[in-house]
Amino acid sequence: MELEVDGRAVRLSNPDKVYFPEPGFTKRDVAEYYLAVAPGVLRGLRNRPTTLQRFPDGVEGEFFYQKRAPKGLPEWLPTARIAFPSGRTADEVCPTEPAAVLWAANLGCLTFHPWPVRRDDTEHPDELRIDLDPQPGTDFHDAVRAAHALREVLDAYGLRGWPKTSGGRGLHVYVPVEPRWTFTDCRHAVIALGRELEHRMPGEVTTQWWKEERGEAIFVDYNQMARDRTIASPYSLRPRPQATVSTPLRWEELDEVSPADFTLRTVPERFAELGDVHADMEQHAFSLEAALELYAHQGAGDLPYPPDHPKMPGEPDRVQPSRAKKH
Numbered sequence: 001m002e003l004e005v006d007g008r009a010v011r012l013s014n015p016d017k018v019y020f021p022e023p024g025f026t027k028r029d030v031a032e033y034y035l036a037v038a039p040g041v042l043r044g045l046r047n048r049p050t051t052l053q054r055f056p057d058g059v060e061g062e063f064f065y066q067k068r069a070p071k072g073l074p075e076w077l078p079t080a081r082i083a084f085p086s087g088r089t090a091d092e093v094c095p096t097e098p099a100a101v102l103w104a105a106n107l108g109c110l111t112f113h114p115w116p117v118r119r120d121d122t123e124h125p126d127e128l129r130i131d132l133d134p135q136p137g138t139d140f141h142d143a144v145r146a147a148h149a150l151r152e153v154l155d156a157y158g159l160r161g162w163p164k165t166s167g168g169r170g171l172h173v174y175v176p177v178e179p180r181w182t183f184t185d186c187r188h189a190v191i192a193l194g195r196e197l198e199h200r201m202p203g204e205v206t207t208q209w210w211k212e213e214r215g216e217a218i219f220v221d222y223n224q225m226a227r228d229r230t231i232a233s234p235y236s237l238r239p240r241p242q243a244t245v246s247t248p249l250r251w252e253e254l255d256e257v258s259p260a261d262f263t264l265r266t267v268p269e270r271f272a273e274l275g276d277v278h279a280d281m282e283q284h285a286f287s288l289e290a291a292l293e294l295y296a297h298q299g300a301g302d303l304p305y306p307p308d309h310p311k312m313p314g315e316p317d318r319v320q321p322s323r324a325k326k327h
Contacts, residue, residue, distance in 0.1 A: 001015050001028070003031055003032075003035065003102055005035060005038065005097075005098045005099050005102055006097060006098055006099060008076070008097070008099040010031075010099050010102040010103055010106065011106065012027065012028065012031055012102070012105075012106050013106060014027060015027050015028035015031070016028065017058070018058055019055065019058040019059060019108075019110065020058065020059055020241065020242075020243045020264070021058065021059075021060055021241075022241040022242065023241075023242060023243060023263075023264075023265070025243050025264055025265075027105070027106070027108075029264060030105050030110065030237065030264070031102050031105045031106070033237065033264045033267070033268060034098075034101045034102060034105050034235075035098070035102065036267075036268035036271060036272070037235045037267060037268060037271045038098035038101060039098075039275075039276055039279075040234060040235045040248070040271060040275075040276035040278075040279075041098075041101055041112070041233060041234065041235040041236070042095060042097070042098055042101065043234065043276060043278070043279065043281075043282065044112075044114060044233035044234035044235065044236075045095040045100075045101070045112055045114050045233055046095060046096060047094050047095075047096060047118045047119045047120070048094060048095075048114035048115055048116075048117065048118060048119070049079075049080045049082045049092035049093070049094055049114070049115045049117065049119060049122060050092060050093055050094065050095060050112055050113065050114040050115070050233075051065050051066065051067050051092065051112075051113040051114075051115075051230055052065070052066040052070075052093070052104050052107065052109040052112065052113075053065055053066075053109060053110060053111040053112070053113060053239070054066055054107055054108045054109050054110075055108050055109075055110050055239060056107075056108040057108075059110070059239040059240070059241070059243075063239065065113070066107075066109070067090050067092060068090045068091060068092065069091050069092060069093050070107065073093065074099075074100075074103060076097075076099075077093055077094075077095070077096070077100050077103065078093075078094050078096060078119065079091040079092060079093055079094055079119075080092060080094050080119030080122055081122070082115060082117075082122050082228075083122070083227075084227070084228050085226075085227050085228055085308065085309045085310055086308075086310070092115075094119045095112075110236075110237045110238075110239055111232050111233075111236045111237060111238060111239065112232070112233040112236050113230035113231065113232060113233065113236075114230060114233050115228075115230055116128075116129055116186070116225070116230075117179070118179070121179055123182065123183075124179040124180055124181060124182065125177065125179065125181070125183060125186045125225070126176060126177060126178070126179040126285065127174055127175065127176055127177065128159075128174070128175040128177055128186055128189060128190055128225065128288075129172060129173075129174055129175075129224050129225060129231055130150065130161070130172065130173040130174075130175070130190055130193065130194075130220065130224075131166070131170065131172055131220070131221040131224045131231060132146050132147055132150070132170055132171045132172070132173065132218050132219075132220065132221075133166075133170045133218065133219040133220075133221050134169045134170055134218055134219075135206075135211075135214050135215070135216060135217055135218070135219050136216065137215075137216030138216055138217065138218055139169055140165075140169050140170070140171070140258065140259055142204070142218055143169065143170050143171045143218050144171065144254045144255060145201075145204070146171075146197065146201060146204065146205050146218040147163055147171050147173060147254060148251075148254065149197055149200055149201055149205075150173055150193070150197050151173075151251065152200075153193055153196050153197050153200065154173075154175065154193065156196075157193070157290040157291050157294060158286060158287060158290050159175050159177075159193075159286045159290075159291065160175065160284065160286065161173040161174060161175050162174045162175075162248065162278045162281050163248075163249050163251060163254060164234055164246055164247055164248040164249055164278070165244075165245075165246055165247045165249065165257075165259045165262060166231070166232065166238075166246055166259070167232060167236070167237075167238030167240065167244045167245060167246040167247075167259065167262075168238065168240070168244070168259060169259065171254075172231055172246070174278070174281065175286060176281050176282065176284045176285050176286060177285060177286050177287070177288055178285045178286065178287055178288070179285075181288050181292075183225065183226065183227045184312075185288060185292060186225045186288070187222060187223070187225040187226055188292060188295045188302070189225075189288045189291035189292055189295065190220070190222045190224075190225045191207065191222045191295060191302070191303055192291050192292070192294040192295035192298060193220075193291055193294075194207040194220030194222050195207055195298055195300065196294065196298075197220060198220070203215070203217065204217055204218065205217055205218050205219075205220060206218070206219050206220070207219070207220050207222060207303065209223070209303055209304045210304075210320055210321055212320070212321065212322055213321060222303060223305065223306050226305055226306055226309060227309075229306065232246040233246065234246060234247075234248050234276075234278060235247065235248070235267070235271075237264060242260065242263055243263050243264035243265070244259055244260065244262060244263055245262045245263060245264065245267045247262035247267060247270075248276065248277050248278040249277065250277050301314060301316065302314045302315050302316065303315075303316065304316060304318045305318070
């Protein structure tokens with residue numbers, strides 16, 4: 001079948017193929033979902049190098065991350081060259097119109113993972129993405145409490161955040177920033193804000209990289225701002241049995257909702273009623289100067305990078321504490 005979006009026809013092969021067996025959602029359902037929320041999902045993807053998380057046989061089958069633009073890329077879909085921590089490069093797709101989202105959905109892409117940069121400047125992020133990740137013994141409501149406290153921290157340092165569900169148990173808070181800082185700067189800013197949040201909520205929030213040191217707390221995953229780390233875009237479907245959606249929220253909603261409220265079936269109705277509740281985010285771009293001054297003032301230095309990153313300047317030993325003690 002063909003779907004038409006903004007005057008462009010997109011072919012959908014095998015539209016009755018089941019992608020979410022439990023509720024019975026098909027490829028056609030996925031495509032129609034993305035058509036219904038097209039302005040919102042495109043806001044999060046527009047001109048951003050984007051990794052496609054593809055599930056050719058649905059959520060119960062194998063999946064892979066498509067970082068390089070696939071063969072057969074439509075001539076109207078641009079790409080941008082990005083550099084990985086290893087120094088290798090790749091040309092990634094950069095959606096600029098809703099048809100690009102449907103084209104990816106036809107390839108079995110359920111979740112979009114955009115970089116926090118635009119294709120005209122791939123070295124300077126224009127978003128901080130703060131991931132509040134519940135550890136064992138905590139849940140979404142603990143993440144909500146942390147998010148409210150984070151909102152106060154952001155305000156204290158001249159920043160403003162826009163929250164969304166992760167589609168799982170956690171929350172993401174986005175902060176639009178001026179694109180004049182490096183990935184390292186942005187990561188340091190998130191570390192500083194995370195440490196301040198940890199100071200305000202001792203025992204409830206942690207920035208400890210090693211799981212054995214986190215305890216029952218909300219982990220501020222600062223490494224989501226490391227180069228080549230991405231999180232699910234706003235309005236992305238998540239590969240969970242009920243087809244949950246990473247859904248933008250208003251701050252006043254946080255205490256009233258659950259991640260299970262937002263699915264392929266429910267979010268289009270919400271979008272039709274409210275529109276994209278983060279539509280105004282693109283009108284803002286904040287300075288990181290105060291957050292970076294906080295990082296320097298804290299004097300605690302850097303934290304470990306992900307294991308696939310090369311050793312970085314000022315990084316502490318990347319050794320699990322329990323193993324270090326044995327030596």
